Amino acid sequence: MNMNTRDTIMKKLLDAQENVRDYEMFAKQVDDAELSSTFKRFAEESGMQARKLQEFIDKYDNQ
Numbered sequence: 001m002n003m004n005t006r007d008t009i010m011k012k013l014l015d016a017q018e019n020v021r022d023y024e025m026f027a028k029q030v031d032d033a034e035l036s037s038t039f040k041r042f043a044e045e046s047g048m049q050a051r052k053l054q055e056f057i058d059k060y061d062n063q
Contacts, residue, residue, distance in 0.1 A: 006060045009053055016050035019043075 003011070023043035027036045 006057065009056050009060070013050055013053040013057060016046050016053060019046040020050060 020043050023039045023046060027039035027043065030036050030039065
């Protein structure tokens with residue numbers, strides 16, 4: 001299956017959003033405070049990626 005640019009961005013956006021949810025859940029489940037903090041930071045980083053990818057989706061949709 002050939003994916004165009006928008007499809008590729010959308011796939012990675014959905015991946016990033018799923019990572020945010022996963023990392024937030026992991027942060028709540030682990031007992032190790034340092035690991036929990038790391039997962040929270042990963043969630044934030046994935047959220048930043050998702051926001052940037054959403055900006056690109058909006059750009060492509062408004063062309």
